[in-house]
Amino acid sequence: MNDKKLNILFLCTGNSCRSQMAEGWAKALKGDKYNFWSAGIETHGLNPNAVKVMAEAGVDISGHTSDNVNDLGVEFDVVFTVCGHAHDTCPVFIGAPKVIHVGFDDPPKLAKEASTEEEALGHYRRVRDEIRGFIERIEDSLA
Numbered sequence: 001m002n003d004k005k006l007n008i009l010f011l012c013t014g015n016s017c018r019s020q021m022a023e024g025w026a027k028a029l030k031g032d033k034y035n036f037w038s039a040g041i042e043t044h045g046l047n048p049n050a051v052k053v054m055a056e057a058g059v060d061i062s063g064h065t066s067d068n069v070n071d072l073g074v075e076f077d078v079v080f081t082v083c084g085h086a087h088d089t090c091p092v093f094i095g096a097p098k099v100i101h102v103g104f105d106d107p108p109k110l111a112k113e114a115s116t117e118e119e120a121l122g123h124y125r126r127v128r129d130e131i132r133g134f135i136e137r138i139e140d141s142l143a
Contacts, residue, residue, distance in 0.1 A: 006077040006142070007035045009097075011086045014044030015066045018082045018104050021128050024054050024061040025135040034138075037076075039069035041086055047108060053124040057132070078142060082131075100141055104130055 010022035023038035043066040076097040111120035
């Protein structure tokens with residue numbers, strides 16, 4: 001029996017928000033089953049509101065860094081693109097992993113239209129919870 005854990009990457013444009021939340025949830029909920037990373041096709045730094053709403057849910061991503069996918073040097077089994085731009089411009093990976101698109105709304109973009117900080121954080125919370133739901137059922141996507 002092969003006990004090797006799958007190497008799974010969450011990829012977005014800037015590795016600042018959605019992919020970071022996905023990595024945080026994945027490590028917290030499924031870290032015993034799989035190896036997880038997040039990266040971007042660019043690096044935009046860690047989004048402080050993503051850190052804040054994840055901490056509210058009991059997941060600390062404050063130590064994460066915004067990483068460029070080309071700098072990871074890992075052979076992935078599965079790549080989940082979590083935004084449309086990353087999916088459309090997804091690089092070619094060593095080992096030809098399975099690439100699956102699971103798009104989530106962009107909280108920073110939605111928050112720009114918010115009239116209060118609480119309303120802005122509401123967008124982050126909604127996407128955070130949607131990502132958690134996806135991670136809880138990640139095996140469905142891996143099948």
